[in-house]
Amino acid sequence: MRLSTLTLAMTLAAGVAYANPVAPGDVSYTEYGAIEASLSGAPGDAVNGASVASSRAMGNCVACHKVSSLDAAFQGEVGPSLDGVADRWSESELRGIVANAKKTYEGTIMPSFYKISGFVRPGDAFTGKAAQGELDPLLSAQQIEDVVAFLMTLKAQ
């Protein structure tokens, strides 16, 4: 907890240097859908990533995935359990999966969390109304980094 606060403070202090995230349209994916470099330019915070993954209002990853280390209620089973996922994928690969899983798994049901165009009838969040102006990605560059940092903690032992 102390650690994460510190990281946050450092991020804030660094200000300008880190305030340059790669825009969703400018992300470069490898042939297999990985993203090599941090999207925000800053390291991720695993503690914050855990809450992004649990929260309905943010990643809501547990809607589809079980993660034993999270105490979020009602974890879904549409996707595979994420336990041990860091043994299966590298950090770059996980970043690519979270940002746009369709580059790793063609046609997957998993939403693309760092994408802002190419949608059919995009809405204004959950209002059912048409989106106004440019969409925000489902997660910010830093939230993606935080989730990836959290996923990197999910090792078999």
Next chain:
Amino acid sequence: MLRRTTTILAAGLVAVATGAWSDADDNELVVNDEIEITTQAAAPAHVEGLSEIYSGWRFREVDTQAAQMDDFDNPAFLAVDAAQIKWDTVEGEAGKSCASCHDDVMESMKGVRAVYPKWNETAGEVRTLAMQINACRTENLKAEAYGYTSNDMTAMEALISVPSRGMPMDVAIDGPVQSTWEQGKEMYYTRYGQLELSCSNCHEDNYGNYIRADHLSQGQTNGFPVYRLKNTKLNQVQDRFKGCIRDTRAETFNPGSPEFVALELYVASRGNGLGVEAPSVRN
């Protein structure tokens, strides 16, 4: 006496349900100890993505299931009783009631719910049951149309559905409705919204799975209008479509729109063979 039967029945259901996995359970639906309702059938040939079709009832908790097994326990029947009064009451400038032309709803409307949406030759359009109710209100009663998803509408739909309970859904998909059906099919497989999810992603590829706290069914329409414990009222089928599309972070369609009429026809046809359950109970 009736209540007691339901409790015993419910107790019987628990045993079966806990033995089952998260897929559809093995419970059987008999309403009022009398009306046997088919909740599982071979998928119609025009549904390539499924081999078996299941009613949403098979995915619900035992208590919710039990509430539909006896009309005294089914909260939708308050609305049915209210609609029966409307059916018999003169309204509008023509000085008529529904009963003036259709007499006893339990006789004249037998089988009607099972074949809607269907083609109306005179009007030259595909009509949902709601559209037909409003057509009779405006043209034959000379009364105001009901709001498409209003309580009056869902109550009237529920009443008209009662005499069809247990009859197999049998919606036509060819002839004059074919192009509308194709349009609905295309919508069913379109990945809408910022979450890019189609009806099929959830209701064809993942029925039986939990998505967060929700146990996904096949999204069948044989139970509509549905009494939901969540909002304690009857829900119109197109209101449900609207909610499902909204939840994909999409701009939804309006109930009564040509798009939703097409979608309703297509989704209804995916349930051909399931028994009409309306008015059903869900969470």
